[in-house]
Amino acid sequence: xxxxxxxxxxxxxxxxxxxxxxxxxxxxxxxxxxxxxxxxxxxxxxxxxxxxxxxxxxxxxxxxxxxxxxxxxxxxxxxxxxxxxxxxxxxxxxxxxxxxxxxxxxxxxxxxxxxxxxxxxxxxxxxxxxxxxxxxxxxxxxxxxxxxxxxxxxxxxxxxxxxxxxxxxxxxxxxxxxxxxxxxxxxxxxxxxxxxxxxxxxxxxxxxxxxxxxxxxxxxxxxxxxxxxxxxxxxxxxxxxxxxxxxxxxxxxxxxxxxxxxxxxxxxxxxxxxxxxxxxxxxxxxxxxxxxxxxxxxxxxxxxxxxxxxxxxxxxxxxxxxxxxxxxxxxxxxxxxxxxxxxxxxxxxxxxxxxxxxxxxxxxxxx
Amino acid sequence: xxxxxxxxxxxxxxxxxxxxxxxxxxxxxxxxxxxxxxxxxxxxxxxxxxxxxxxxxxxxxxxxxxxxxxxxxxxxxxxxxxxxxxxxxxxxxxxxxx
Ligand code: SF4
Numbered sequence: 001x002x003x004x005x006x007x008x009x010x011x012x013x014x015x016x017x018x019x020x021x022x023x024x025x026x027x028x029x030x031x032x033x034x035x036x037x038x039x040x041x042x043x044x045x046x047x048x049x050x051x052x053x054x055x056x057x058x059x060x061x062x063x064x065x066x067x068x069x070x071x072x073x074x075x076x077x078x079x080x081x082x083x084x085x086x087x088x089x090x091x092x093x094x095x096x097x098x099x100x101x102x103x104x105x106x107x108x109x110x111x112x113x114x115x116x117x118x119x120x121x122x123x124x125x126x127x128x129x130x131x132x133x134x135x136x137x138x139x140x141x142x143x144x145x146x147x148x149x150x151x152x153x154x155x156x157x158x159x160x161x162x163x164x165x166x167x168x169x170x171x172x173x174x175x176x177x178x179x180x181x182x183x184x185x186x187x188x189x190x191x192x193x194x195x196x197x198x199x200x201x202x203x204x205x206x207x208x209x210x211x212x213x214x215x216x217x218x219x220x221x222x223x224x225x226x227x228x229x230x231x232x233x234x235x236x237x238x239x240x241x242x243x244x245x246x247x248x249x250x251x252x253x254x255x256x257x258x259x260x261x262x263x264x265x266x267x268x269x270x271x272x273x274x275x276x277x278x279x280x281x282x283x284x285x286x287x288x289x290x291x292x293x294x295x296x297x298x299x300x301x302x303x304x305x306x307x308x309x310x311x312x313x314x315x316x317x318x319x320x321x322x323x324x325x326x327x328x329x330x331x332x333x334x335x336x337x338x339x340x341x342x343x344x345x346x347x348x349x350x351x352x353x354x355x356x357x358x359x360x361x362x363x364x365x366x367x
Numbered sequence: 368x369x370x371x372x373x374x375x376x377x378x379x380x381x382x383x384x385x386x387x388x389x390x391x392x393x394x395x396x397x398x399x400x401x402x403x404x405x406x407x408x409x410x411x412x413x414x415x416x417x418x419x420x421x422x423x424x425x426x427x428x429x430x431x432x433x434x435x436x437x438x439x440x441x442x443x444x445x446x447x448x449x450x451x452x453x454x455x456x457x458x459x460x461x462x463x464x465x
Binding site: 117146149198252 | 370371383384385397398400402403404405414416417418419421422424425428431432434435438439444446448450452454
């Protein structure tokens with residue numbers, strides 16, 4: 001157990017691992033939904049500490065990875081316009097569009113800025129009234145309240161030169177899509193803790209019942225993940241399929257009510273294409289009618305976009321848990337974090353990047 | 368970017384009609400919007416994601432998490448210069464991921 005000494009509390013980790021081993025009598029396939037969890041699992045070798053019969057399938061929970069290519073290409077088109085200040089989280093800069101990325105738009109003279117929070121972008125807009133300031137609003141339910149509040153503030157303060165390029169995605173419809181797929185091997189889910197900090201847990205019991213899958217709300221620190229896996233395996237072994245909260249210190253059943261109210265005001269549900277996966281009905285948010293004036297897509301008329309994905313990249317299969325990253329022929333060869341062919345190689349929450357950073361030496365040995 | 372990090376509320380103030388706070392993340396101070404947990408008081412811990420507090424957290428869990436993040440270099444990743452990181456990614460010899 002080579003990684004055990006890296007845990008904050010190796011004794012607790014050892015006990016949890018022993019209990020998982022003791023509870024497991026057959027093969028199980030678990031999917032962790034959140035990219036932060038994927039990163040943590042690979043970084044700490046959690047999958048290697050589990051019984052061989054417990055497989056972790058890495059889910060589509062990296063927002064950077066699933067943001068559709070059309071959205072990236074729209075961002076690139078807007079960012080390249082004169083007079084525009086394009087603001088984004090840093091992770092999006094290296095995400096490959098059809099022909100280039102935001103970083104190269106910046107090198108070519110585009111005003112692309114990295115911000116920590118969408119509120120920073122709003123501030124830039126107020127400081128630069130003669131420029132159009134656009135924020136790239138991507139992410140899951142965890143990030144959406146920040147973007148919602150920013151648009152709400154822009155309207156309240158009358159900041160007309162601010163707009164949001166929105167491409168939000170939602171976890172529960174993705175879980176349903178994974179379970180509906182004919183190639184689905186997933187028998188249980190570790191749900192994303194911080195998504196549930198915002199949304200609560202009410203959306204999950206119907207999914208657990210319908211698909212007969214245990215769903216355990218799990219944090220993303222190593223001990224949290226072990227506890228989530230333990231509870232999931234116990235449910236599977238006992239033939240139960242319930243929603244459990246293994247992350248109560250950050251997740252309340254009712255979620256964050258003021259945030260959910262704001263989300264309901266600013267956004268409305270829409271169909272969304274997930275990069276590498278395809279269209280999932282009612283799986284995203286866009287600005288509601290009331291806030292449509294702040295929609296960058298309409299303000300800049302960038303709807304006519306033709307996209308081209310790399311022909312080598314198998315990130316769709318990676319995102320659906322059908323292959324592990326190193327089985328892609330391009331992994332570590334044509335495709336590295338320095339020169340990513342697919343979005344899963346960009347963000348540290350992407351499965352390909354996590355394998356590349358923390359596993360590639362042993363994977364080369366094993367090949 | 369998906370990360371949410373615990374921090375301690377140092378002070379609160381109303382800015383443009385919004386409840387804002389100065390929050391300490393293991394030594395790094397940031398402006399954070401408290402509008403989603405408006406009744407938080409100075410000294411309490413909150414979980415912060417991209418500049419917004421999304422839940423409260425008890426002190427012991429917060430300190431454990433922060434110590435862990437510090438050890439793993441996650442705080443530097445979260446609050447460091449994102450642009451520099453993206454630039455490094457494009458030039459560093461072994462393709463360093465942040
Ligand atoms: S290794 Fe690169 S090319 Fe292969 S699936 Fe991952 S991102 Fe795509």
